[in-house]
Amino acid sequence: MNENSNKLWAGRASKSADSRVNDFNSSIRFDFRLVFEDIRGSIAHATMLGRQGIIPSDEAAALVDELEVIAGEVARGELLPPADAEDIHTFIEAELTSRLGDAGKRLHTARSRNDQVATDFKLWVREECLNLRAEFAGLVKALISIAEKNLDTVMPGYTHLQRAQPVTFGHYMLAYVQMFLRDCSRLTDTYERTDGCPLGSGALAGTTHPIDRELTASLLGFSAPCENSMDGVSDRDFALELLADLSIASVHMSRLAEEIILWSSTEFSFIELDDAFSTGSSIMPQKKNPDVAELVRGKTGRVFGDLMTLLTAMKGIPLAYNKDMQEDKEAVFDAVDTVRLGLSAFIPMCETMTVNAERMRSAAGKGFINATDCADYLAAKGVPFRDAYKAVGGIVKFCIENDKTLETMTLEEYRAVREEFDSDVYDAISLDRCVAGRSVYGGPAPAEAAKRLESAKLRLAEYAEVQA
Numbered sequence: 001m002n003e004n005s006n007k008l009w010a011g012r013a014s015k016s017a018d019s020r021v022n023d024f025n026s027s028i029r030f031d032f033r034l035v036f037e038d039i040r041g042s043i044a045h046a047t048m049l050g051r052q053g054i055i056p057s058d059e060a061a062a063l064v065d066e067l068e069v070i071a072g073e074v075a076r077g078e079l080l081p082p083a084d085a086e087d088i089h090t091f092i093e094a095e096l097t098s099r100l101g102d103a104g105k106r107l108h109t110a111r112s113r114n115d116q117v118a119t120d121f122k123l124w125v126r127e128e129c130l131n132l133r134a135e136f137a138g139l140v141k142a143l144i145s146i147a148e149k150n151l152d153t154v155m156p157g158y159t160h161l162q163r164a165q166p167v168t169f170g171h172y173m174l175a176y177v178q179m180f181l182r183d184c185s186r187l188t189d190t191y192e193r194t195d196g197c198p199l200g201s202g203a204l205a206g207t208t209h210p211i212d213r214e215l216t217a218s219l220l221g222f223s224a225p226c227e228n229s230m231d232g233v234s235d236r237d238f239a240l241e242l243l244a245d246l247s248i249a250s251v252h253m254s255r256l257a258e259e260i261i262l263w264s265s266t267e268f269s270f271i272e273l274d275d276a277f278s279t280g281s282s283i284m285p286q287k288k289n290p291d292v293a294e295l296v297r298g299k300t301g302r303v304f305g306d307l308m309t310l311l312t313a314m315k316g317i318p319l320a321y322n323k324d325m326q327e328d329k330e331a332v333f334d335a336v337d338t339v340r341l342g343l344s345a346f347i348p349m350c351e352t353m354t355v356n357a358e359r360m361r362s363a364a365g366k367g368f369i370n371a372t373d374c375a376d377y378l379a380a381k382g383v384p385f386r387d388a389y390k391a392v393g394g395i396v397k398f399c400i401e402n403d404k405t406l407e408t409m410t411l412e413e414y415r416a417v418r419e420e421f422d423s424d425v426y427d428a429i430s431l432d433r434c435v436a437g438r439s440v441y442g443g444p445a446p447a448e449a450a451k452r453l454e455s456a457k458l459r460l461a462e463y464a465e466v467q468a
């Protein structure tokens with residue numbers, strides 16, 4: 001016996017591992033977070049071992065009971081791992097052995113930490129897919145309710161951040177609703193694909209014991225065991241998918257955050273953040289800063305980094321398990337925590353912001369945002385669109401030089417450019433007409449946007465219903 005004798009793998013080495021190796025190898029400080037998944041996995045495994053007669057059934061029952069006791073102690077904060085524990089699997093097994101003796105030592109029959117950790121982590125990721133989806137559904141709900149109140153709130157739409165064509169604030173919010181609904185749908189896909197129970201894959205090559213993988217899979221809520229034992233222990237696609245989902249969702253949050261930062265500036269003044277969701281400056285008394293939105297934007301890089309961490313860890317490792325894979329957990333935990341924390345402040349920040357409809361409207365009234373409509377007016381009168389476009393370009397130039405707008409051009413001035421212009425041009429270029437006229441499917445016309453809003457509500461309800 002040597003100093004490694006308290007290690008699960010004691011026996012092979014003739015010399016104890018250097019304490020610095022132990023420190024470096026240990027994952028308990030972060031994988032303790034998988035404690036309940038680890039216990040669930042062990043309960044399923046012990047149950048199966050007992051039913052298959054691989055271990056005595058009374059010992060299996062004792063193991064299940066004691067695992068439940070341990071879960072209770074952990075939940076109440078009564079049981080914590082010692083600082084020198086190697087990982088969550090070692091800790092729970094050592095705890096069982098100290099309480100039950102040989103029964104504890106039999107638990108690991110026909111199992112490896114490789115299939116154990118893959119199972120624990122899959123269980124954790126599956127649950128978080130549904131939790132996060134519900135949290136994003138909360139954001140969708142908040143944005144839908146802002147949209148509902150602002151279907152008539154005309155504002156400028158931009159391309160290249162230059163005023164382009166008029167839209168409504170409701171329509172604008174519904175664009176984000178679509179993005180976040182896709183995020184919910186991606187999390188659903190990841191949840192569904194995070195199936196196939198790794199337990200029973202063993203270290204990599206299954207086991208010679210007569211285990212029942214269907215039973216453990218179903219006890220843990222998977223639809224089936226995974227098909228290949230080597231894939232079972234070396235697959236981390238599910239973690240990568242969750243990180244990719246969260247990275248894309250973070251892009252969406254960051255873009256909305258960026259808009260909110262712009263809109264709350266004095267230059268735009270389209271919205272005002274609630275005092276409870278903004279901060280002041282330590283030196284400039286007039287400041288009201290959009291810190292929440294900025295931090296949401298800023299933390300996006302962490303989530304991308306987490307995805308990159310795991311992609312890089314996985315890209316060059318041969319089958320099956322390699323210790324590199326221990327790096328999967330911190331990356332995923334960090335991304336989940338970062339997105340969750342961001343959402344928890346971002347949603348109420350959105351809910352409490354006030355919309356300055358007059359400012360939006362007056363901004364939409366400037367910058368010749370109705371120039372396309374003016375060209376469309378001519379096109380509807382039979383002028384080829386390209387000619388109409390040129391004519392209106394000339395009108396805009398004339399307006400700029402003479403300090404006019406399309407609304408203040410006289411009919412004579414219009415007619416001097418094209419004789420097709422008539423007095424109905426003023427109605428055609430009015431802001432409300434420009435918006436209402438865009439009643440094409442998916443367009444900003446209030447009546448059309450209201451229909452799309454209803455279908456967004458239906459999709460949202462779908463996500464609220466599908467709960468594990």
Ligand code: ARG
Pocket residue numbers: 027031087113114117321323325326
């Ligand atoms: N702490 C390890 C991890 O997170 C558990 C699996 C250890 N397996 C092994 N063969 N060393 O990946």
